[in-house]
Amino acid sequence: MSFVADASMTLAWYLRDEDAESANRVRERLLGEGICVPAHxxxxxxxxxxxAARRGRITMLELRELVPDLRxxxxxxxxxxxxxxxxxxxxxxxxxxxxxYDAAYLELALRRKLRLATLDKRLHEAALALGVALVPELKDDDH
Incomplete structure (x- = not known):
């Protein structure tokens, strides 16, 4: 069964200084399950x-090299x-x-009855408040 992955989770798969451990667990699931995302x-x-490239976190060359993988x-x-x-x-x-934009991920998870993968604290809290299951199933102190 697929799940909804927001931009914060997706970015963590590619940016070195993001929450790599949680994101990598989700990416492993993605390969088997697939993700559902809003059009934006x-x-x-x-x-x-x-x-990130403009701030020097990655180079434009690195960004261009990520595009085929993202596609x-x-x-x-x-x-x-x-x-x-x-x-x-x-x-x-x-x-x-x-x-x-963040509410669209949550609306999608609710409407399709899917789990949500996010590293965004406010979105995480809203999902819990609305009864949306999270991927990975993180403890509250992980956020």
């Missing part, structure tokens, strides 16, 4: 990688994300003080 996922990940990730793109933006996603964002 590729733009958000690409933007964050570009920002090969076994993902399902959810095309219903936009339809929920003005209703469920906005409500989740308002109630849990999330960005619309």
């Amino acid at each position: 996922w590729a733009l958000e990940v690409c933007n964050a990688l570009l920002a 090969l990730l076994p993902e399902t793109i959810d095309h219903q994300t936009d339809a929920a933006a003005w209703s469920a996603t906005l409500g989740i964002a308002e109630e849990h003080r999330l960005t619309i």
Whole structure:
């Protein structure tokens, strides 16, 4: 069964200074299960990688070398994300003080009844509050 992976988790697979241990456990699962992502996922990940390159965390050459690997990730793109933006996603964002982008990952997990993989503390807490299972099943002190 697939799961929803947000940009923070995806970035941790590629950026050296992110939470590598948790992210690597999730990446191992990904290879067997696949991920489901909202339509904006590729733009958000690409933007964050570009920002990392501009700040000197990675080089532009490293960024370009990551693109083929990112394109090969076994993902399902959810095309219903936009339809929920003005209703469920906005409500989740308002109630849990999330960005619309982060709320979209949570809305997707709720709607499709999937687990959520995130390293974002606020999104993690909102998922727990709404009863969404998390991947990996981290203890609260891991966040």
